[in-house]
Amino acid sequence: FMDEHPGGDEVLLAVTGKDATNDFEDVGHSTSAKEMMSKYCIGDIDSSTIPTKRMYVPPQQASYSGKENFL
Numbered sequence: 001f002m003d004e005h006p007g008g009d010e011v012l013l014a015v016t017g018k019d020a021t022n023d024f025e026d027v028g029h030s031t032s033a034k035e036m037m038s039k040y041c042i043g044d045i046d047s048s049t050i051p052t053k054r055m056y057v058p059p060q061q062a063s064y065s066g067k068e069n070f071l
C-alpha cells in the first residue's frame, strides 16, 4: 500500500509499530479513504492487552530496504 498511498510512504513509515489512529484522523482523510481501511484491515487489537504505561516505539525504518537505497 505504501506505493499507492496518495500521502506517500514516509508518513506511513513514521507511524509503524504504534497506534496510528490519531495520525490518520489528524490528516482529515476523505470518506473514501476511510472505506479503503476495511480492505487493508488485518485484525482488531484486544484492548485488554494494551499496556497501561505508554511506551515510546521508534519508527521501524531499519528493516525497510526500499527507495532510500536509490537516493
Ligand code: HEM
Pocket (backbone or CB within 6 Å): 005, 006, 007, 008, 011, 012, 015, 020, 023, 024, 027, 028, 029, 030, 031, 032, 033, 034, 036, 037, 040
Ligand atoms: C490504511 C491506512 C490509510 C489509508 C487507506 C489512507 C488513504 C489515503 C487517501 C485515499 C488519501 C488521499 C486523500 C483522501 O482521500 O483523503 C490519503 C492522503 C494522505 N494520507 Fe493517508 N491513508 C492511510 C493512512 C495514513 C496515515 C497513518 C497517515 C499519517 C501518518 C496518512 C497521511 C496522509 C497524508 C499526509 C495525505 C495527504 C493529504 C493531502 O495531501 O491533502 N495516511 N491517504
